[in-house]
Amino acid sequence: MNFEIDILDETTKLTEEQIELAKSIISKAAKMEGLTGPTEISVTFVDDKRIQDINREYRGKDTPTDVISFALNEAGEEEVQIIDPEGPNVLGDIIISIPRTLEQAQSYEHSFERELGFLLVHGFLHLLGYDHLTEEKEKIMFSRQEEILNAYGLKR
Template identity: 60%
Template sequence: MTLSIDIFDQTETLSSEEIETIENLLQFAALEERVPKDSEVSITFVTNKDIQEINRDYRGKDQPTDVISFALEETGEDEVEIQGADLPPHLGDIIISIEKAKEQAEEYGHSFMRELGFLSVHGFLHLLGYDHMTKEEEEKMFSRQKEILEKFGLKRTG
């Protein structure tokens, strides 16, 4: 196993099969992206209310969103890098709104599982440094997401 994944379903609405699929998908994405062995990531599934609070507090946007990622391996200004040869890399945290995932699955005409997978991979790629602030970054990130999801078997029509 490449990743150590902590999954928290605060909504208590996901099935064990859905959770297992997300875990397998993130393991697959980690292999595809050549993430160092024993890297750690957490993924938390929340309500629109919860993600709206996070979005407001950390991004200054007082509205629900679908996914938020907090990369822990990035060193920002005035931050000290934690060093230690024995520490596995903790990539960060992914937070996903179950309600937004359901809304968007319906809006885009694909399965809830495909949308949950898309948001999980999207958040994971953010942890790895992908972004979509420019057109070039967006094309690179979204094509990589699509490639990972299709190789894994979560196609848009599924």
């Protein structure tokens, strides 16, 4: 599988090991989800102010959050979907708040790496069309998240 992961750490707080973890966990999730062919994804790590700005602008919620995903393969009613059949499958963008990741890791009493992995997989599954808008869909998505994290070795 040809899988390109572009990572931007706007916070400059992540170590090389943590950035490699991000690439590795996304690659594992892609493999487990059966993605084939050339695929691209973008992951950006930001601070709370930046994610709050994004959350306000795109979701109408003026509060910081932990992760936001923007799927590029979903065409809404009024959107035109442009896919180059010769080019890679560009899944979209995942944006993660590093301060929220740290807070939640402490709150749930597990490692920063476990929380980072959780948020990465959560955002990635959203890019693939998973959601948690109903109880049934939430069970499916959260179960899949745990399967991927456990297979990777990031257990609670």
